[in-house]
Amino acid sequence: MEPSVSEGGASARHPQGDASRPGRNGRKAPPEFVALRSVDPTILQEMRYFTPHNFVGERIDGYRQPVCLLTRPAARALHAAQRKLLRQGYSLKVYDCYRPQRAVDHFVRWAKDLDDERMKREFYPRVDKSRLFEDGYIAEKSGHSRGSTVDLTLVRLPAKPTRPYVPGEPLTPCYAPRGERFPDNSVDMGTGYDCFDTLSHTDDPRVQGKQRAHRQLLKETLAQAGLVNLPEEWWHYTYKPEPFPDTYFDFPVSYRSLSSPR
Template sequence: MAATTAPATAHARTEPRAPVDFVALSGVDRTIIQEMRYFTPHNFVGERVDGYRRPLCVLTRPAAEALRTAQRRLLRQGYSLKVYDCYRPQRAVDHFVRWAQDLDAEDMKAEFFPDVDKSRLFDDGYIAAKSGHSRGSTVDLTLVKLPARPTRPYRPGEPLVPCYAPQEERFPDNSVDMGTGYDCFDTRSHTLDPRATGAQRANRLRLKATLESLGFVNLAEEWWHYTYKPEPYPDTYFDFPVTAGSLTGHH
């Protein structure tokens, strides 16, 4: 039996790979805008998150194809989808958990969780040890009015503005006004929060109606968070890194 141990240990060092039915969204619809926040330092952690080796949206094929259909409908209305996060490796979720347990790591508090005590992020449901994103059919996204304006890069150390401030004061994302920025740890992010004004509410509901008609289910606490149903992998939390290499060799 000893002869089998070397290949086993060699295999343990190789990265996990995606199942065959995971795809890069750009290969299904290259018109959907991608701003992969966890590949950048512009997120609540304040640094690139573990597992994001490329700014790439990876999803199960059914979820990606449903987004393509949604995009076709929205383009006719003068809008584009923009994705912030898609498949999320378990190692990225683990990074979030380590960050949440370090109560002194509050560099990004003023933008992403200005009114929430960091010690409450688990109890209040903003951070969890498992994420539906790791199953490959959940996506965080918004709407952009066409023609899309470019979004300037976030500059680490720049002054931060609360994610629920008026749109003209928040970080200049090219999204329509949804009432808060992405990943705003605040009850104002609840999809049907009554503080969303007429236009903000209409924008949220346009996104919601379009996606729900195609099988996506919204997380009521986050206007940006949608899961395609039925999920191909409802019980599996993957950990392959976000890179084209995780997908190569699939035909």
């Protein structure tokens, strides 16, 4: 499926936009980009690619601060969804937002290094690393780089504290029962975030009960705000219509990248 455009947390299943158009390499974001916190400070943030707790096992290139940057329409859509969820005792929590091209390049380099499987047991235990491109989990372009795609989940309020991942600690498969997976203060969605497995498909029939209800609550609430789910990843949503449907940006994830930093 390579080269193609990734619409997932790291997936390439649904090409969209013009992958031939190069990203903008400037250090500054266009004025249409904002920090999510400036639009809605109540939305929780756990920026996974700023930390080593991800499928690569280290901080990803381009993530200079643990901040969610998005186009203004996407941020406003999340704010609208958050207002509805707060009334029901939930909050959104974002894992990833705008993702620079250099971060995607980091994923590609990692995927080609078949000897580095330090995070396999948690994030892709049932997938041979040599198939990550072929199976559509990694691609050379990501919809996140266009600025209107976000990876997120639900947290029941009041939010419980979480502990940081310690590099080298024992790992548990991302599809294991909630009590066995790495502790996360989100509701049980059936898998952890960035789980390279078919159980991550939003409507997988094996996911039932509260897990399915949580996925549907997230999907229905975000759909009402104009955010469209990627069927293969319960956590992945894109605001439509995108302000930059054909452009893949490469400015760093940092307040300094914004025209109005705060």
